Amino acid sequence: xxxxxxxxxxxxxxxRFVWRTALGLxxxxxxxxxxxxxxxxxxxxMGTRITVEIFQPDAIKASDALNAVxxxxxxxxxxxxxxxxxxxxxxxxRDAYQQAVALTDELxxxxxxxxxxxxxxxxxxxxxxxxxxxxxxYRNNIKPDAKTLKASLNKINYKNIHLNKEKKSLKFSRPGxxxxxxxxxxxxxxxxSIHILQSLGIKQALVTAGGDSRVLGDRQGDAWKIxxxxxxxxxxVTALIPLADTAISTSGDYERYFEExxxxxxxxxxxxxxxxxxxxxxxxxxxxxxxxxxxxSTSVFVLGKQAGLALVNRLPGIDAILIDNxxxxxxxxxxxxxxxx
Numbered sequence: 033x034x035x036x037x038x039x040x041x042x043x044x045x046x047x048r049f050v051w052r053t054a055l056g057l058x059x060x061x062x063x064x065x066x067x068x069x070x071x072x073x074x075x076x077x078m079g080t081r082i083t084v085e086i087f088q089p090d091a092i093k094a095s096d097a098l099n100a101v102x103x104x105x106x107x108x109x110x111x112x113x114x115x116x117x118x119x120x121x122x123x124x125x126r127d128a129y130q131q132a133v134a135l136t137d138e139l140x141x142x143x144x145x146x147x148x149x150x151x152x153x154x155x156x157x158x159x160x161x162x163x164x165x166x167x168x169x170y171r172n173n174i175k176p177d178a179k180t181l182k183a184s185l186n187k188i189n190y191k192n193i194h195l196n197k198e199k200k201s202l203k204f205s206r207p208g209x210x211x212x213x214x215x216x217x218x219x220x221x222x223x224x225s226i227h228i229l230q231s232l233g234i235k236q237a238l239v240t241a242g243g244d245s246r247v248l249g250d251r252q253g254d255a256w257k258i259x260x261x262x263x264x265x266x267x268x269v270t271a272l273i274p275l276a277d278t279a280i281s282t283s284g285d286y287e288r289y290f291e292e293x294x295x296x297x298x299x300x301x302x303x304x305x306x307x308x309x310x311x312x313x314x315x316x317x318x319x320x321x322x323x324x325x326x327x328x329s330t331s332v333f334v335l336g337k338q339a340g341l342a343l344v345n346r347l348p349g350i351d352a353i354l355i356d357n358x359x360x361x362x363x364x365x366x367x368x369x370x371x372x373x
Contacts, residue, residue: 069087069088069089070085070086070087071085071086071087071088071091071094071095071097071098072084072085072086073098073102075102075105077102077105077106077109077241078105078108078109078113078217078218078221078241078242079113079115079242080218080241080242081240081241081242082101082102082105082239082240082241083238083239083240084098084101084102084225084237084238084239084240085237085238086098086229086234086236086237086238087234087235087236087237087249087251087252088234093232093233096232097228097229097232097234100228100229100232101225101228101229101239104221104224104225104228105221105225105241108217108220108221108224109221111136111138111139112139112142112213112217114162114210114211114212114213114214120133120135120136120139121139121211121212121213124202124211125162125210125211128202128203128204128209129203129204129205129206129207129208129209131203132196132199132201132202132203133201133202133203134199134200134201135200135201135202136200137200140195140200140202142213142216142217142220142323143159143193143195143202143211143213144195145216145323145327146159146190146213146215146216146327147159147190147193147195149216149327149328149331150190151190152331152343153331153334153335153343155189155190155303155304156302156303156331156332156334156335156339157215157327157328157330157331157334158188158189158190158303159190159193159211159212159213159215159216160187160188160189160190160192160193160209160210160211160303161188161212161301161303161306162210162211162212163184163187163188163208163209163210164176164181164184164185164187164188164301164306165210165212165299165301166210167180167181167184167306168297168299170288170289170290170297170298170299171288173290173292175292175297176306181306181307182306184208184306185304185305185306186206187206187207187208187209187210188303188304188306189206189303191205192204192205192206192209193205193209193211214299215283215326215327215330216323216326216327216330217326218241218242218243218244218322218326219241219244219279219281219321219322219323219324219325219326219327220322220323220326221241222239222240222241222244222245222246222279222322222323222326223246223279223321223322223323225239226239226246226248226322229248230248234248235248235249236248236249236250236251236252237249238256242287243281243282243283243284243287243329244279244280244281244322244325244326245258245279245280245281245322246278246279246280246321246322247275247276247277247278247279248277249276249277250276250277255274255275255276256274256275256276257272257273257274257275258272258273258274258275258280259271259272259273260272260273260282260314260316260353260355261282261284261314262355263284263285263286263313263314263355263359264286264313264359270314270355270361271316271353271361273318273353275318278318278319278320279318279319279320279321279322279324279325280316280317280318280319280322280325281316281317281322281325281326281328281329282314282315282316282317282329283300283314283315283329283330283332283333284313284314284315285298285300285308285310285312285313285314285333286298286313286314287299289308296308296310300330300333300334301334302334303334309333309334309336310357311336311337311356311357312332312333312336312337312340312354312355312356312357313355313356313357313359314354314355315329315330315332315333315340315352315353315354315355316329316352316353316354317329317332317344317350317351317352318350318351318352318353319349319350319351320349324350325350328343328344328347328350328352331343332344332352332354337354337356337362340352340354341354341362341364344364345364345365350364351363351364351366351367352364352367353367
Protein backbone atom coordinates (compact mmCIF):
# COMPACT_ATOMS: atom_id res chain seq x y z
CA UNK A 33 0.00 0.00 0.00
CA UNK A 34 1.42 3.38 -1.03
CA UNK A 35 0.33 6.50 0.79
CA UNK A 36 -0.41 9.61 -1.25
CA UNK A 37 2.11 12.45 -1.67
CA UNK A 38 4.95 10.00 -2.09
CA UNK A 39 8.00 11.93 -3.14
CA UNK A 40 10.29 14.46 -1.59
CA UNK A 41 13.39 14.88 -3.72
CA UNK A 42 16.87 15.64 -2.50
CA UNK A 43 16.21 15.01 1.21
CA UNK A 44 19.46 14.96 3.16
CA UNK A 45 20.01 12.47 5.94
CA UNK A 46 20.06 14.63 9.03
CA UNK A 47 19.64 14.61 12.78
CA ARG A 48 15.84 14.27 12.57
CA PHE A 49 16.14 10.85 10.97
CA VAL A 50 17.83 7.59 11.82
CA TRP A 51 19.72 5.78 9.08
CA ARG A 52 18.80 2.15 9.67
CA THR A 53 19.86 0.27 6.55
CA ALA A 54 22.58 0.37 3.94
CA LEU A 55 22.86 -0.30 0.19
CA GLY A 56 19.75 0.85 -1.66
CA LEU A 57 17.13 1.47 0.98
CA UNK A 58 17.08 3.80 3.96
CA UNK A 59 14.45 3.67 6.68
CA UNK A 60 13.43 6.88 8.44
CA UNK A 61 11.62 6.54 11.73
CA UNK A 62 8.95 8.89 13.02
CA UNK A 63 8.65 9.71 16.74
CA UNK A 64 6.56 7.16 18.60
CA UNK A 65 4.35 7.54 21.63
CA UNK A 66 5.76 4.44 23.31
CA UNK A 67 9.29 3.57 22.20
CA UNK A 68 9.48 0.81 24.81
CA UNK A 69 7.02 -1.29 22.84
CA UNK A 70 9.18 -1.14 19.71
CA UNK A 71 12.13 -3.50 19.49
CA UNK A 72 14.90 -3.39 16.92
CA UNK A 73 18.02 -5.48 16.22
CA UNK A 74 20.53 -5.89 13.40
CA UNK A 75 22.97 -8.63 12.43
CA UNK A 76 25.22 -9.35 9.46
CA UNK A 77 23.90 -12.46 7.70
CA MET A 78 23.74 -13.54 4.04
CA GLY A 79 26.57 -11.15 3.25
CA THR A 80 24.52 -8.09 4.21
CA ARG A 81 23.03 -6.21 7.14
CA ILE A 82 19.74 -7.65 8.39
CA THR A 83 17.54 -5.23 10.33
CA VAL A 84 14.32 -6.19 12.11
CA GLU A 85 11.95 -3.89 13.95
CA ILE A 86 8.71 -5.02 15.57
CA PHE A 87 5.94 -3.71 17.78
CA GLN A 88 5.46 -6.03 20.75
CA PRO A 89 4.61 -4.83 24.29
CA ASP A 90 6.03 -8.03 25.84
CA ALA A 91 9.83 -7.74 25.85
CA ILE A 92 10.41 -11.50 26.17
CA LYS A 93 8.11 -12.26 23.24
CA ALA A 94 9.82 -9.51 21.28
CA SER A 95 13.24 -11.03 21.90
CA ASP A 96 11.99 -14.45 20.85
CA ALA A 97 10.53 -13.01 17.66
CA LEU A 98 13.73 -11.19 16.72
CA ASN A 99 15.78 -14.33 17.37
CA ALA A 100 13.38 -16.38 15.24
CA VAL A 101 13.95 -14.06 12.28
CA UNK A 102 17.74 -14.21 12.59
CA UNK A 103 17.60 -18.00 12.91
CA UNK A 104 15.57 -18.14 9.69
CA UNK A 105 18.08 -15.92 7.90
CA UNK A 106 20.93 -18.19 9.03
CA UNK A 107 18.99 -21.26 7.87
CA UNK A 108 18.40 -19.85 4.39
CA UNK A 109 22.01 -18.70 4.14
CA UNK A 110 23.23 -22.20 5.02
CA UNK A 111 21.00 -23.65 2.31
CA UNK A 112 21.47 -21.14 -0.52
CA UNK A 113 24.87 -19.49 -0.11
CA UNK A 114 27.21 -20.02 -3.09
CA UNK A 115 30.13 -19.24 -0.77
CA UNK A 116 29.53 -22.01 1.76
CA UNK A 117 30.98 -25.27 0.37
CA UNK A 118 28.52 -27.41 2.34
CA UNK A 119 25.39 -25.57 1.16
CA UNK A 120 22.98 -27.35 -1.15
CA UNK A 121 23.50 -24.60 -3.73
CA UNK A 122 27.25 -25.30 -3.75
CA UNK A 123 26.51 -29.00 -4.18
CA UNK A 124 24.34 -28.16 -7.18
CA UNK A 125 27.15 -26.16 -8.77
CA ARG A 126 29.62 -29.01 -8.19
CA ASP A 127 27.49 -31.98 -9.22
CA ALA A 128 24.43 -31.05 -11.25
CA TYR A 129 26.02 -31.65 -14.66
CA GLN A 130 27.22 -35.12 -13.71
CA GLN A 131 24.02 -36.18 -11.96
CA ALA A 132 20.67 -34.86 -10.82
CA VAL A 133 20.78 -33.25 -7.38
CA ALA A 134 17.82 -33.70 -5.04
CA LEU A 135 16.41 -30.40 -3.76
CA THR A 136 14.41 -29.43 -0.71
CA ASP A 137 10.83 -28.39 -1.42
CA GLU A 138 11.79 -24.79 -0.61
CA LEU A 139 14.75 -24.66 -2.96
CA UNK A 140 12.83 -26.42 -5.71
CA UNK A 141 10.04 -23.83 -5.41
CA UNK A 142 12.43 -20.87 -5.42
CA UNK A 143 14.38 -22.12 -8.45
CA UNK A 144 11.09 -22.78 -10.21
CA UNK A 145 10.06 -19.20 -9.46
CA UNK A 146 13.44 -17.97 -10.72
CA UNK A 147 12.92 -19.74 -14.04
CA UNK A 148 9.46 -18.18 -14.30
CA UNK A 149 11.03 -14.74 -13.93
CA UNK A 150 13.54 -15.74 -16.62
CA UNK A 151 10.71 -16.56 -19.00
CA UNK A 152 8.81 -13.38 -18.07
CA UNK A 153 11.86 -11.18 -18.72
CA UNK A 154 13.11 -13.12 -21.76
CA UNK A 155 16.31 -14.01 -19.97
CA UNK A 156 17.10 -10.66 -18.34
CA UNK A 157 16.73 -12.45 -15.02
CA UNK A 158 18.89 -15.57 -15.16
CA UNK A 159 20.35 -17.34 -12.14
CA UNK A 160 22.94 -18.98 -14.39
CA UNK A 161 24.64 -15.57 -14.71
CA UNK A 162 26.96 -17.04 -12.09
CA UNK A 163 28.62 -19.06 -14.88
CA UNK A 164 30.40 -15.77 -15.66
CA UNK A 165 29.81 -14.00 -12.38
CA UNK A 166 32.31 -16.16 -10.51
CA UNK A 167 35.06 -14.73 -12.75
CA UNK A 168 34.70 -11.31 -11.09
CA UNK A 169 36.21 -10.26 -7.76
CA TYR A 170 34.91 -6.78 -6.98
CA ARG A 171 36.80 -6.49 -3.73
CA ASN A 172 40.13 -7.02 -5.48
CA ASN A 173 39.27 -5.23 -8.75
CA ILE A 174 39.43 -8.42 -10.84
CA LYS A 175 37.47 -9.00 -14.04
CA PRO A 176 37.82 -11.68 -16.74
CA ASP A 177 39.63 -10.94 -19.98
CA ALA A 178 37.56 -10.82 -23.16
CA LYS A 179 38.49 -14.35 -24.27
CA THR A 180 37.64 -15.95 -20.93
CA LEU A 181 34.37 -14.04 -20.69
CA LYS A 182 33.32 -15.03 -24.21
CA ALA A 183 34.01 -18.69 -23.44
CA SER A 184 31.61 -18.55 -20.49
CA LEU A 185 28.64 -17.04 -22.33
CA ASN A 186 27.21 -20.28 -23.73
CA LYS A 187 26.87 -21.50 -20.14
CA ILE A 188 24.62 -18.57 -19.22
CA ASN A 189 21.15 -19.70 -20.22
CA TYR A 190 18.34 -20.57 -17.86
CA LYS A 191 17.30 -23.26 -20.35
CA ASN A 192 20.41 -25.20 -19.29
CA ILE A 193 18.69 -25.73 -15.93
CA HIS A 194 16.35 -28.73 -15.89
CA LEU A 195 14.00 -29.46 -13.01
CA ASN A 196 12.33 -32.81 -12.40
CA LYS A 197 8.98 -32.09 -10.77
CA GLU A 198 8.34 -35.65 -9.63
CA LYS A 199 11.77 -36.18 -8.08
CA LYS A 200 12.24 -32.55 -7.00
CA SER A 201 15.72 -32.59 -8.52
CA LEU A 202 17.86 -30.40 -10.75
CA LYS A 203 20.33 -31.17 -13.52
CA PHE A 204 22.45 -29.00 -15.80
CA SER A 205 22.51 -29.83 -19.51
CA ARG A 206 25.92 -28.26 -20.09
CA PRO A 207 29.22 -28.49 -18.19
CA GLY A 208 30.45 -25.39 -16.40
CA UNK A 209 26.99 -24.03 -15.58
CA UNK A 210 26.72 -22.37 -12.18
CA UNK A 211 23.76 -20.73 -10.50
CA UNK A 212 23.47 -17.99 -7.91
CA UNK A 213 20.24 -16.95 -6.18
CA UNK A 214 21.59 -13.55 -5.14
CA UNK A 215 18.87 -11.80 -7.16
CA UNK A 216 15.99 -13.47 -5.31
CA UNK A 217 17.16 -15.25 -2.13
CA UNK A 218 17.26 -12.21 0.15
CA UNK A 219 13.76 -11.23 -0.91
CA UNK A 220 12.64 -14.78 -0.16
CA UNK A 221 14.33 -14.59 3.26
CA UNK A 222 12.52 -11.33 4.02
CA UNK A 223 9.17 -12.87 3.08
CA UNK A 224 9.85 -15.96 5.18
CA SER A 225 10.73 -13.74 8.13
CA ILE A 226 7.52 -11.74 7.78
CA HIS A 227 5.52 -14.99 7.75
CA ILE A 228 7.26 -16.08 10.96
CA LEU A 229 6.45 -12.76 12.65
CA GLN A 230 2.82 -13.06 11.57
CA SER A 231 2.65 -16.58 13.03
CA LEU A 232 3.89 -15.12 16.32
CA GLY A 233 1.11 -12.55 16.39
CA ILE A 234 3.21 -9.57 15.27
CA LYS A 235 1.10 -7.10 13.29
CA GLN A 236 3.56 -4.23 12.79
CA ALA A 237 7.10 -4.92 11.63
CA LEU A 238 9.92 -4.11 9.27
CA VAL A 239 12.39 -6.68 7.94
CA THR A 240 15.28 -5.49 5.78
CA ALA A 241 18.03 -7.52 4.12
CA GLY A 242 20.36 -5.14 2.31
CA GLY A 243 18.32 -3.60 -0.49
CA ASP A 244 15.20 -5.67 0.17
CA SER A 245 12.54 -4.68 2.70
CA ARG A 246 9.00 -5.62 3.59
CA VAL A 247 6.77 -3.82 6.05
CA LEU A 248 3.92 -5.37 7.99
CA GLY A 249 1.14 -2.98 8.93
CA ASP A 250 2.06 0.62 9.68
CA ARG A 251 3.84 2.44 12.53
CA GLN A 252 1.01 3.13 14.97
CA GLY A 253 -1.03 5.01 12.39
CA ASP A 254 1.96 6.50 10.60
CA ALA A 255 3.69 5.17 7.49
CA TRP A 256 6.99 3.41 7.34
CA LYS A 257 9.23 5.85 5.49
CA ILE A 258 11.62 4.18 3.08
CA UNK A 259 14.20 6.34 1.35
CA UNK A 260 16.01 5.60 -1.90
CA UNK A 261 19.61 6.76 -1.74
CA UNK A 262 21.29 8.77 -4.43
CA UNK A 263 23.51 6.26 -6.29
CA UNK A 264 26.38 8.74 -6.41
CA UNK A 265 25.95 10.51 -3.03
CA UNK A 266 25.93 8.04 -0.18
CA UNK A 267 24.31 10.29 2.43
CA UNK A 268 21.65 11.82 0.20
CA VAL A 269 18.15 10.51 -0.40
CA THR A 270 16.60 10.92 -3.85
CA ALA A 271 13.05 9.89 -2.91
CA LEU A 272 11.24 9.26 0.36
CA ILE A 273 8.34 6.82 0.13
CA PRO A 274 5.71 6.23 2.84
CA LEU A 275 4.60 2.58 2.80
CA ALA A 276 2.46 0.09 4.67
CA ASP A 277 1.87 -3.64 4.12
CA THR A 278 4.12 -3.88 1.09
CA ALA A 279 7.62 -4.77 -0.09
CA ILE A 280 10.31 -2.69 -1.73
CA SER A 281 13.65 -3.63 -3.29
CA THR A 282 16.45 -1.57 -4.76
CA SER A 283 19.22 -2.83 -7.03
CA GLY A 284 22.08 -0.44 -7.69
CA ASP A 285 25.47 -0.28 -9.37
CA TYR A 286 27.05 1.01 -6.16
CA GLU A 287 26.67 -2.08 -3.97
CA ARG A 288 29.61 -4.17 -5.22
CA TYR A 289 31.78 -2.56 -7.85
CA PHE A 290 35.15 -1.20 -8.87
CA GLU A 291 36.19 1.26 -11.56
CA GLU A 292 38.90 0.79 -14.17
CA UNK A 293 39.75 3.21 -16.98
CA UNK A 294 36.61 5.17 -16.18
CA UNK A 295 34.33 2.13 -16.50
CA UNK A 296 32.28 0.84 -13.57
CA UNK A 297 32.23 -2.93 -13.18
CA UNK A 298 29.46 -3.99 -10.81
CA UNK A 299 27.68 -7.18 -9.80
CA UNK A 300 24.48 -6.82 -11.84
CA UNK A 301 25.47 -8.63 -15.02
CA UNK A 302 23.67 -8.71 -18.33
CA UNK A 303 23.29 -12.44 -19.05
CA UNK A 304 23.72 -11.83 -22.78
CA UNK A 305 27.16 -10.25 -22.39
CA UNK A 306 28.46 -11.37 -19.00
CA UNK A 307 29.35 -7.70 -18.44
CA UNK A 308 27.76 -5.17 -16.10
CA UNK A 309 24.50 -3.56 -17.21
CA UNK A 310 25.14 0.17 -17.46
CA UNK A 311 22.01 1.94 -18.71
CA UNK A 312 20.78 2.53 -15.14
CA UNK A 313 22.30 3.39 -11.78
CA UNK A 314 19.44 2.24 -9.59
CA UNK A 315 16.11 0.44 -9.82
CA UNK A 316 13.51 0.36 -7.04
CA UNK A 317 10.49 -1.92 -7.29
CA UNK A 318 7.45 -1.72 -5.01
CA UNK A 319 5.13 -4.72 -4.87
CA UNK A 320 3.23 -7.18 -2.69
CA UNK A 321 6.14 -9.39 -1.62
CA UNK A 322 9.93 -9.12 -1.41
CA UNK A 323 10.65 -12.21 -3.52
CA UNK A 324 8.91 -10.53 -6.44
CA UNK A 325 10.40 -7.07 -5.88
CA UNK A 326 13.91 -8.53 -5.46
CA UNK A 327 13.76 -10.44 -8.74
CA UNK A 328 12.14 -7.58 -10.65
CA SER A 329 14.61 -4.94 -9.46
CA THR A 330 17.43 -7.04 -10.93
CA SER A 331 15.42 -7.77 -14.09
CA VAL A 332 14.56 -4.14 -14.78
CA PHE A 333 18.14 -3.06 -14.15
CA VAL A 334 19.30 -5.44 -16.87
CA LEU A 335 16.47 -4.59 -19.27
CA GLY A 336 17.18 -0.86 -19.07
CA LYS A 337 14.80 2.05 -18.78
CA GLN A 338 12.59 1.59 -21.85
CA ALA A 339 12.10 -2.18 -21.76
CA GLY A 340 12.20 -2.21 -17.96
CA LEU A 341 9.42 0.34 -17.54
CA ALA A 342 7.39 -1.37 -20.24
CA LEU A 343 7.57 -4.61 -18.26
CA VAL A 344 6.58 -2.93 -14.98
CA ASN A 345 3.68 -1.12 -16.59
CA ARG A 346 2.29 -4.48 -17.76
CA LEU A 347 2.39 -6.02 -14.28
CA PRO A 348 -0.55 -5.29 -11.95
CA GLY A 349 0.36 -4.13 -8.46
CA ILE A 350 3.97 -3.33 -9.37
CA ASP A 351 5.54 0.14 -9.35
CA ALA A 352 9.06 1.30 -10.16
CA ILE A 353 11.44 4.19 -9.68
CA LEU A 354 14.49 4.20 -11.94
CA ILE A 355 17.59 6.37 -11.91
CA ASP A 356 19.33 6.30 -15.27
CA ASN A 357 23.04 6.65 -15.97
CA UNK A 358 22.67 10.43 -16.14
CA UNK A 359 21.01 10.63 -12.72
CA UNK A 360 17.49 11.28 -14.03
CA UNK A 361 14.51 9.85 -12.09
CA UNK A 362 11.97 7.86 -14.09
CA UNK A 363 8.69 6.45 -12.79
CA UNK A 364 6.29 3.73 -13.82
CA UNK A 365 2.92 4.96 -15.03
CA UNK A 366 1.01 4.93 -11.74
CA UNK A 367 3.78 6.68 -9.82
CA UNK A 368 4.27 9.15 -12.63
CA UNK A 369 0.63 10.19 -12.27
CA UNK A 370 1.09 10.66 -8.51
CA UNK A 371 4.14 12.90 -8.95
CA UNK A 372 2.11 15.15 -11.25
CA UNK A 373 -0.60 15.75 -8.67
